[in-house]
Amino acid sequence: xxxxxxxxxxQSPPFLSFNSPSYPPNCRLPSAFHRIQFSGPTFSRRQRPxxxxxxxxxxxxxxxxxxxxxxxEAFSENELWAAACLRxxxxxEFRLSAYGVNDHRRYLAEREFEALKERVAGKRExxxxxxxxxxxxxxxxxxxxxxxxxxxxxYSDNGEDRVVVGTLDLNQCLxxxxxxTGQKPEGxxxxxxxxxxxxxxxAKELHRNGLGYLLVAKSKIVAQNWGITDLYVxxxxxxxxxxxxxxxxxxxxxxxxxxWQARFLDRPRRLLLWxxxxxxxx
Numbered sequence: 641x642x643x644x645x646x647x648x649x650x651q652s653p654p655f656l657s658f659n660s661p662s663y664p665p666n667c668r669l670p671s672a673f674h675r676i677q678f679s680g681p682t683f684s685r686r687q688r689p690x691x692x693x694x695x696x697x698x699x700x701x702x703x704x705x706x707x708x709x710x711x712x713e714a715f716s717e718n719e720l721w722a723a724a725c726l727r728x729x730x731x732x733e734f735r736l737s738a739y740g741v742n743d744h745r746r747y748l749a750e751r752e753f754e755a756l757k758e759r760v761a762g763k764r765e766x767x768x769x770x771x772x773x774x775x776x777x778x779x780x781x782x783x784x785x786x787x788x789x790x791x792x793x794x795y796s797d798n799g800e801d802r803v804v805v806g807t808l809d810l811n812q813c814l815x816x817x818x819x820x821t822g823q824k825p826e827g828x829x830x831x832x833x834x835x836x837x838x839x840x841x842x843a844k845e846l847h848r849n850g851l852g853y854l855l856v857a858k859s860k861i862v863a864q865n866w867g868i869t870d871l872y873v874x875x876x877x878x879x880x881x882x883x884x885x886x887x888x889x890x891x892x893x894x895x896x897x898x899x900w901q902a903r904f905l906d907r908p909r910r911l912l913l914w915x916x917x918x919x920x921x922x
């Protein structure tokens with residue numbers, strides 16, 4: 641599993657959402673770059689950073705046909721559901737022999753799906769606009785090496801069966817909950833001209849295909865169409881591969897999270913990276 645940016649969240653303990661329903665009392669939101677392993681009836685958190693693959697490097701495992709790859713905004717509920725399933729698949733690890741694991745996996749996916757629909761529909765306070773951007777491939781391009789991915793993240797688009805293989809959220813807002821706040825632009829209207837990336841993940845079978853880079857590139861295009869001038873992303877301070885990806889995408893350091901805040905939230909300390917969008921600054 642590879643995580644490039646933090647799950648977008650607000651109150652503890654929701655999963656991958658801004659303000660989703662209450663979570664079981666013996667569980668907590670996975671901090672960014674933490675993994676949750678489902679081991680029997682309880683969760684145990686691994687306190688080590690998740691190293692993101694060098695997604696912008698040359699593929700050395702499963703090649704993909706770029707001509708059949710689609711990177712675009714998701715609007716249909718079927719595609720949003722597939723994206724929610726990929727996030728659960730990417731951000732969590734489950735012991736398949738554990739009791740009720742399939743029911744719990746579906747429960748998490750349903751929570752994220754409902755929260756994602758609400759965000760995209762503009763029903764979350766504090767967020768002017770949210771877009772789910774997905775990378776998708778036809779089932780025929782995936783089924784030869786991952787039946788599991790096809791089964792988990794498949795949807796139908798105009799009669800064609802496709803699979804969500806990468807996803808992120810683009811959030812037009814002044815700040816993300818529990819995260820460092822960007823400082824650009826300043827003054828009146830800053831909440832309309834600033835955006836953050838969150839929930840960035842790529843299916844483990846397709847790491848090192850450049851999908852993370854393509855998702856970020858598409859998010860920049862969408863952000864420019866919204867009138868965004870300043871784009872931000874949060875990344876764990878010791879996640880070198882993810883930092884390389886974002887820096888290749890034009891992000892630079894702006895700020896870092898105080899140590900006390902990281903300890904309070906029980907997660908690795910974050911960096912805040914910024915990029916100005918081409919053509920938007922005078």
